[in-house]
Amino acid sequence: MIVRRTIALAALIGCGTIAGPAGPVDAGGISVVAAGADAEWVPIVTQDASLGRALVSAFFGRPVAGSFAVRLFPDGPSWEGYWRSLGAFGAGPVPCWVIGGASRGEVALLAPRTWNSLTCGHNGQDESYRRGVLAHEIVHLRHLRANPANLGVIVPLRWFFEGLAVFGGGQLGSGNRASVRNELAGGPIPSLAGIMNGSEAYSVAGVLVEYLDRRIGRAALAALLTATTSEEVLARIGLTERELLDGFRQSVLAP
Numbered sequence: 001m002i003v004r005r006t007i008a009l010a011a012l013i014g015c016g017t018i019a020g021p022a023g024p025v026d027a028g029g030i031s032v033v034a035a036g037a038d039a040e041w042v043p044i045v046t047q048d049a050s051l052g053r054a055l056v057s058a059f060f061g062r063p064v065a066g067s068f069a070v071r072l073f074p075d076g077p078s079w080e081g082y083w084r085s086l087g088a089f090g091a092g093p094v095p096c097w098v099i100g101g102a103s104r105g106e107v108a109l110l111a112p113r114t115w116n117s118l119t120c121g122h123n124g125q126d127e128s129y130r131r132g133v134l135a136h137e138i139v140h141l142r143h144l145r146a147n148p149a150n151l152g153v154i155v156p157l158r159w160f161f162e163g164l165a166v167f168g169g170g171q172l173g174s175g176n177r178a179s180v181r182n183e184l185a186g187g188p189i190p191s192l193a194g195i196m197n198g199s200e201a202y203s204v205a206g207v208l209v210e211y212l213d214r215r216i217g218r219a220a221l222a223a224l225l226t227a228t229t230s231e232e233v234l235a236r237i238g239l240t241e242r243e244l245l246d247g248f249r250q251s252v253l254a255p
Contacts, residue, residue: 029067038072038111045070049107052135056142059168060222064142069106076118079110096120100133102140109137136169146225156229159195159205166206167213176203184252189245192230211248212237
């Protein structure tokens with residue numbers, strides 16, 4: 001998940017809506033902090049995060065270095081308060097699909113036990129799905145640590161920021177690819193900047209980054225972690241925006 005500016009670790013830890021943490025419980029540099037009813041989820045989320053870190057490390061071919069925390073937010077008000085403290089989403093409510101966020105030092109997560117009741121389409125009881133969400137956020141954490149800019153600068157590059165997390169977090173499946181194929185069958189993508197406005201935004205972004213991975217290779221893809229604009233990405237891969245988008249569409253629609 002992306003917000004308009006860097007999420008400072010102090011802002012994450014300083015959210016006053018969580019009291020009496022059950023932890024932190026540390027597992028090889030991963031500290032899971034929870035409260036009340038979420039205490040029983042600490043070992044589950046610890047394992048999910050450990051497996052997610054291993055997946056992301058394998059994806060990039062190098063370990064996710066350094067420690068990080070996973071903080072569980074127990075309910076809607078605390079989750080709203082967290083995002084309000086960051087100035088995200090303006091005056092409106094936090095969208096129902098937002099269940100995670102990341103900084104360079106912490107993953108913020110709406111407690112999985114609440115996903116079925118508080119969110120749209122997320123299932124916290126599905127182990128594979130839940131682990132994909134953790135891996136997605138750990139890709140964001142890895143990305144932020146590699147990027148010299150703050151998150152506000154990365155906003156124009158949101159298609160790559162989110163697409164890399166979907167692809168690198170292992171969240172692409174046959175259903176995602178079918179949705180992207182149907183989406184692109186309706187016509188070409190007008191621009192990179194508009195990808196995240198579509199109905200299949202995350203899937204399209206993920207499959208696009210997967211296409212880039214096949215085209216330029218994993219090492220070159222990982223080198224793009226330091227890019228801050230779409231123009232910089234295009235210059236590094238030697239393609240125009242239209243060449244990238246048309247090549248991507250052709251690859252998706254190929255028999």
